[in-house]
Amino acid sequence: MRNILIIGAGRSSSSLIKYLLDKSSSEKIHITVGDLSIENAQHKINNHPNASAIKLDIFNRKNRTEAIEKTDIVISMLPAHLHIEVAKDCLTYGKHMVTASYVSKEMKSLHNQVVKKGLVFMNEIGLDPGIDHMSAMQIIDRIHENNGKMLLFESFCGGLVAPESDTNLWNYKFTWNPRNVVLAGQGGASMFIQEGTYKYIPYHKLFRRTEFLSINENEKFEAYANRDSLKYRSIYGLDTIPTMYRGTIRKVGFSRAWNVFVQLGMTDDTYTIENSEQLSYRDFTNLFLAYSPTDSVELKFRLYLKIDQDDIMWEKFLELDIFNPTKKVLLKDATPAQILQKILMDSWTLQPNDKDMIVMHHILGYENETGKHQIESSMLIKGDDQTYTAMSKTVGLPVAMATLRILNKEITTPGVQLPIKKEVYEPILKELQNYGINFTEKEVPFLGYNPNSVKG
């Protein structure tokens, strides 16, 4: 029996835990699920004979090290900033580790020690980051193997609501941490490069600088730029590529309306509002509009944001009830972002039968002896229900698959790793297909930003 410790039994752990439980007898593994709430952990393992649930308080050193000492590998599904404590213990006790989060500076600094102990700390092996790395590197490596030269890399990903559950004017529901959605794009300018020209977009323009995406002909989406696309040049071994852009996918029209919240200042999380508890939704909206003893909040809102009366965007705000004078905020010392999140959760929370959907889309341009070419590769997956969501599957399954392969010594390169090596991505992308996570690839004419392809 080998032991796997999973820390964190939240929503995104469902598919991960199910996968490992299903394999537990054939792979001879015992799974321990640790969570601050033992009920959560128990619920997830559902009396499976090869699993046990424990109460695990990550801030309790004794509690944490005892659990880590007993296992062979640790999967940390904690919030990203908490991985480091687990990682240090894994190093101390000589345990492998897997996370779905971005490698932090602290995590990176452990690399030499991890190598010295012959351990694998695999990170960024969820959805985004994770499946995006693997599916992109698979194509990039193939292009390079065939003596192609990469000209363009664009990659897009979005967590959306499935069309059958898409019941509001925003074509959006919270399928993931709502707070992250409200704060998306903050913390600095977005940066990328197009045909050798650097581009920087400040947060307050981000949602007006979207690109349209056509996936499978009839499905139209839009995307706004992620924070730092530039750093992916070195990660993907494309240091001199002239075009590198990564973006977040939304349904068409979302960003233009979301921009209104950004313009108003409602997504600000850096200060608290006086007397926030007693404000109505209408009062909250009015905080960001010029004072007038006579004009209505609606009129001021429309004038300030230049929203015509027959603009569909206007209906989106009415739908959210942000002009309601009786609904109260009821949050004490809240930031604008916290209040906005509450207002949105009234309308955008998934209902019991709602399904989520993940869309990923890569565009790769390259040149070889036969000329310039372009590959488009897309993946679209829907959730089964509210437990086995598309998010839970795409985040959890690659984590689980990597974990088993590390245990089975199929993934062996030691150190703080990303899934960008063939050893990792080939078998995992292949196995993911069995779970409905597969990419459709097509060759299209190279477009780039060639003026000759611009009509009229």
Add this chain to the structure above:
Amino acid sequence: MRNILIIGAGRSSSSLIKYLLDKSSSEKIHITVGDLSIENAQHKINNHPNASAIKLDIFNRKNRTEAIEKTDIVISMLPAHLHIEVAKDCLTYGKHMVTASYVSKEMKSLHNQVVKKGLVFMNEIGLDPGIDHMSAMQIIDRIHENNGKMLLFESFCGGLVAPESDTNLWNYKFTWNPRNVVLAGQGGASMFIQEGTYKYIPYHKLFRRTEFLSINENEKFEAYANRDSLKYRSIYGLDTIPTMYRGTIRKVGFSRAWNVFVQLGMTDDTYTIENSEQLSYRDFTNLFLAYSPTDSVELKFRLYLKIDQDDIMWEKFLELDIFNPTKKVLLKDATPAQILQKILMDSWTLQPNDKDMIVMHHILGYENETGKHQIESSMLIKGDDQTYTAMSKTVGLPVAMATLRILNKEITTPGVQLPIKKEVYEPILKELQNYGINFTEKEVPFLGYNPNSVKG
């Protein structure tokens, strides 16, 4: 002989040092000017018999404490974040201290110790903060003494170029630290209250939410809101006042054009630009515009910012030469804000014969047994030349006057202080009049935001 140590012989110390030198014989004082550059210090004292210049490195503990130990009072004209080291030494050696900067948390925390030692640490006694506090509190105290109830307090201040030196389309030149001008308004939302309604303006809307000001009938200005007007309610003893607004004055049209830099993201100081050194001004501008292999930077700029061809604003950007393809940035690893500052300094640097100008304007509304009233009080002063600028006079003279009065035991309330007590503001405002710094006060009908006063 009493000893005064002045730390920092920069531009803003000129009037301060001149005032004290002029009084040195009658007041029996010796002035020591310490600066990192002894030449600067020597230049400022100009061989005056009652003064000496020393090289003073504030980061050299021995150097610093030796100078402080020998004096009776210290004037710190250092950048605001450096006062605290001086303040701790003043506490150790039992010396009074005067600064023109906002009281920091660290400075505030010394209050009890300063009181215990019977010392006066007078802060915020320059222009803004300083003359604004004093001139406002003089009127507020008078209104309260006459049983008036404060309804409205609005206060505006700006450092501008004098009309006779106003030679560019922006009607602006750098009369103070250019970096502070580029970064003005950043670091959080601006907050104030109008007739009991809180208002919050995010940075990216700040320069589009200006107010017009009419000072002395024919002089029109505009103002944008300062960061935190709310905190002045408690500082001025106006905790329940329904309207409290503080703003920065510019000539009409400045803010609308400045907003273009904000919208583009050119004022961002949080990241550095790759290869910034080699960029032309045109390249720099293009960093913030969408990529196009064909459209001109000018066209993209105008479309993005919605600037019509006959808009006067357009000429303002041409004047700054931001579309020049040959002028180089020549700054390595520079932030957008640093590059913008350089571009602006090409055009906005004061010429040898240019004069600056300070404008301050208070609007105070109150109610008493005879009804509602409004007082407007304004101050306008021009610099004599590039040494005795309006900024140097308005910052340095109140500092100097307070210093002498502390030495002469006319200002005695111990502790970390602001100039909001009559003991301080009455004599200093009176003396400032001898130097051309005086307020013109007039009674006007109470306007407030009364809808009855809105015509048509």
